[in-house]
Amino acid sequence: MNNFNQKILIIVPAFNECGNIGRTVQEIRGSALSVDVLVIDDGSIDNTAKEALQAGGQVVSLPFNLGIGAAVQTGFQYAQIYQYDIAVQIDGDGQHDVSFLGKIIEPILQDEADMVVGSRFLEKTEGFQSSFSRRVGINFFVHLINVLTGVKINDPTSGFRAYNKKMITLFSAYYPQDFPEPEAIVVSQQAGARIIEVSVLMRAREAGESSIRYFKTMYYMVKVTLAILLHMIRQKRTKI
Amino acid sequence: MNIHVVAILVSISIFLLVVDLVRRRRLTFKYAMGWLIVSAGAIFFAVFYRLLFACAALLGFELPSNFIFFALFCVFVFLSLLLTVFLCQQNSRNDVMAQKIALLEFEIKELKKKFNGLR
Numbered sequence: 001m002n003n004f005n006q007k008i009l010i011i012v013p014a015f016n017e018c019g020n021i022g023r024t025v026q027e028i029r030g031s032a033l034s035v036d037v038l039v040i041d042d043g044s045i046d047n048t049a050k051e052a053l054q055a056g057g058q059v060v061s062l063p064f065n066l067g068i069g070a071a072v073q074t075g076f077q078y079a080q081i082y083q084y085d086i087a088v089q090i091d092g093d094g095q096h097d098v099s100f101l102g103k104i105i106e107p108i109l110q111d112e113a114d115m116v117v118g119s120r121f122l123e124k125t126e127g128f129q130s131s132f133s134r135r136v137g138i139n140f141f142v143h144l145i146n147v148l149t150g151v152k153i154n155d156p157t158s159g160f161r162a163y164n165k166k167m168i169t170l171f172s173a174y175y176p177q178d179f180p181e182p183e184a185i186v187v188s189q190q191a192g193a194r195i196i197e198v199s200v201l202m203r204a205r206e207a208g209e210s211s212i213r214y215f216k217t218m219y220y221m222v223k224v225t226l227a228i229l230l231h232m233i234r235q236k237r238t239k240i
Numbered sequence: 241m242n243i244h245v246v247a248i249l250v251s252i253s254i255f256l257l258v259v260d261l262v263r264r265r266r267l268t269f270k271y272a273m274g275w276l277i278v279s280a281g282a283i284f285f286a287v288f289y290r291l292l293f294a295c296a297a298l299l300g301f302e303l304p305s306n307f308i309f310f311a312l313f314c315v316f317v318f319l320s321l322l323l324t325v326f327l328c329q330q331n332s333r334n335d336v337m338a339q340k341i342a343l344l345e346f347e348i349k350e351l352k353k354k355f356n357g358l359r
Contacts, residue, residue, distance in 0.1 A: 063338050077339060077343060
């Protein structure tokens, strides 16, 4: 509990993050905020679950690897069952700087937004801004989502996000599985959610840029575009 | 052997194979239906092949064999689409179950901890 008497859950999806996950959990628990940490061990074959438990996190272990979308959704289901007011999604690899937790939760506490996206590109910052080819891809999604939904999110692939109770309910029932980050923005917008961005710093995850990565980025762009377009024509839209 | 006899024999054996698979519970009725209908159609056209030729001519196929290939192609595309739908459905059910199991396992562990604390 905190000053606002809100129960906050930090959801950390992790797949074979042994060596990183313990530090991430400790960092979150060491922050000034009073929050619970839930690690979703997405069928890891290393000691991810054990390390997260030792660091003081709660751990839900999926019986096999379901992918990031279903792992995060399991976190929402947990938040729903144990009646959390706010859920924050943070990557398990230590890419997200937990000192921005307060900043990302603030608009939810003030009831200014239903969903907050931590963005690398909102302001020109010193932090990690991703490789060139990825930034081209990200920029493409910014415009695609903007044209299709009218919402301008500068960092649609960011997995550093905060959600209020309405979004927890929405996403525990349905959360996009294929490319959850950009798709979740479209789903939220269709549900009538108020989405805002706050500026955060991120750390570099991997260095170097190979031609293989370049093609991967292109392939990813095509797949996500198709997935988003399919979302636009989907029936059964739930409103929050 | 006459080609018509061969066609009739093959389509009958496919039909019987499907029936046998259902009988041995290797196929459920739900999934056998499509195959039964297709193989029954094949038997029908193998027996009344003149009707097949008439259909081909009516639709503008120069050779009846082209019509048969086209019809078969359509059937297989439809069947594989149907199978993909089933596969997708199974996949999402599987995911939902895995999530439920993981959450229940967590709950059981927590309850055990509480129970051991009480003892």
